[in-house]
Amino acid sequence: MVRSRKYVGLLLLSALLGAPVAAVAYGFLALVNYLQPALFIRLPVGMGFHTAPAWWPVPLLAMAGLFVALAIRYLPGTGGHSPADGFKPAGTPAPADLPGIVLAALASLCLGVVLGPEAPLIMLGAGLAVLAGRLARRDMPEQAVAVIAAAGSFAAVSTLLGSPILGAFLLMEASGLGGAMLILVLLPGLLAAGIGALIFVGLGSWTGLGAFSLSIPGLPPFTHPSLAEFGWALAIGFAAAFLGTGIRRLAQLVRPHIERRAIILTPLVGIVIAVLAIGYAEITGKSSSDVLFSGQSALSSLIKNASSYSVAALVLLLVCKGLGYSLSLSAFRGGPVFPSLFLGAAAGVALSHLPGLSVVAAVAMSMGAMCASMLMLPLTSVMLATLLLLSDGIAVMPLVIVSTVVAYVVTARLTPRPAPAADQPGPEVVEADPEAGDRGGTR
Known part of the structure; x- marks a missing residue:
């Protein structure tokens, strides 16, 4: 499969999509990074307070709850998957789901909710990549759509965790893929993540906003464990x-x-x-x-x-x-x-x-x-x-x-074991064969 011309074309498409998806992801993070201090620091000062009063988070968190509830109830896609289910693949969102996902994520992240941006970014990257891929080729096979979606997710979180490799491990371990399929999905994803990392660095330098990635510099030296x-x-x-x-x-x-x-x-x-x-x-x-x-x-x-x-x-x-x-x-x-x-x-x-x-x-x-x-x-x-x-x-x-x-x-x-599905067949009942006689056979 890796040697085929179609797979090479898929790699090229992943590289081309990595740049715009990463740019959108960078813009999303820049907007969150701007709105958080604007709402919690600059807005109360602009309203005449010397600093934000102690009660200031109350109306903002209440508005966050209202916006998220409205997005979940009235917009397609229920605002993305619930994080209470853990970090699990939630499938590729449809293009119609993206506005609800973005609105719910912005309301949560900008107004003080105790959650991070990685899950919305992954869904946003996958949705945008699939939308662009289907615009380029409407009859794209489902396997190709899945690979393009993964590449978009890789590009969106390429530097959020400090390194494209960290984002790649996060997505691959969460997906549970293995064997040959892992390689087929990993190569376009790594390529898109590499392109995305370059876009993040370039936009950070060009805009002067820096990189929105996690790092902990300046720690005391640690030599060896005891x-x-x-x-x-x-x-x-x-x-x-x-x-x-x-x-x-x-x-x-x-x-x-x-x-x-x-x-x-x-x-x-x-x-x-x-x-x-x-x-x-x-x-x-x-x-x-x-x-x-x-x-x-x-x-x-x-x-x-x-x-x-x-x-x-x-x-x-x-x-x-x-x-x-x-x-x-x-x-x-x-x-x-x-x-x-x-x-x-x-x-x-x-x-x-x-x-x-x-x-x-x-x-x-x-x-x-x-x-x-x-x-x-x-x-x-x-x-x-x-x-x-x-x-x-x-x-x-x-x-x-x-x-x-x-x-x-x-x-x-x-963690309790999940209950078996109602339509799941039970264990096969093995009955003795009366015709088996002394042979001791069963059926």
Whole structure:
């Protein structure tokens, strides 16, 4: 298949689509990055306040709930898939679904909901790529459509996680593909991701806005893991599994009740998230943005300023952001990756006060374990927690692997097995053959 002319044409089409899809994705992230401070910082100042009053997140989160509920109910595509189901392939969205996906994502991300941009970007990239592919050739086979959709998703998240390789691993592990099919989908996707990364870098330099990617520079050096830190890796993985399972279980428990009366209850959920952020800010004196948003931009600041956070403040941050994260998963639209990383980092900073545990090791192990528990993607979780730490990542990787594997296995044991489908055939009944006699045969 790779040697065929049709596959080469598919590679060329993926490369051509990577540039415009990446440009749209960059524009989406730039809009989110502009609207967040505009709504939470510049707007209250423009209305005559010296700074944003403490109650300011309440009306914004309420509006987020209303906009998302309207998009889910009245626009095609239900605003994308619910993040409470985890990071799973949701199929290729139809072109008519894209406006609802974009509106629900912008309302969630810009107005303070505790979710990230990766899931909407993946769906947006896939939908745009398929739309362009079908415009170029209406009779495109379904297999080609699936490959083009994957390439669009690769291009859209090419540098969001700090590297095109990280985005590729995230998508491939989530898709569950393997064998020859993995190679057939991976090559166009990597090509589109490479083109997309160039577009992200070029637009970041040309616009002066920079790259909207995750990185944690300026960390203290980490030389090698100790025996005590390997012991802590087991404990951290075990604890993260229970925390992540609790967040997902609560989201899945609350979601059916919200969906029945979404227009009324989704704004109320937004208000509860705002109250959690306000309570945290009033008690600790820190910014409410620690609780709100995905944590993508606040992650580096949290780790760099770890000494300014008391253990009590960090525990309260875990409680408030964990509850806000769970409620966001149940009612809003967005991605689960960045909040899980932020919660892991906050837990790691708190745990670094324990004996025999450095800040870098604690943060890395906690991020990997929380990500594995929330996403159920162990390889991606290890890569996220290590590559984001730059030069410290290689040295701390053995610890991250241990904590991630423990978190994944314990989470799998804590997760109930799915009930069999109603139309699924039961086990075949094997009856004795009366004619078999002494032969002992069965039928």
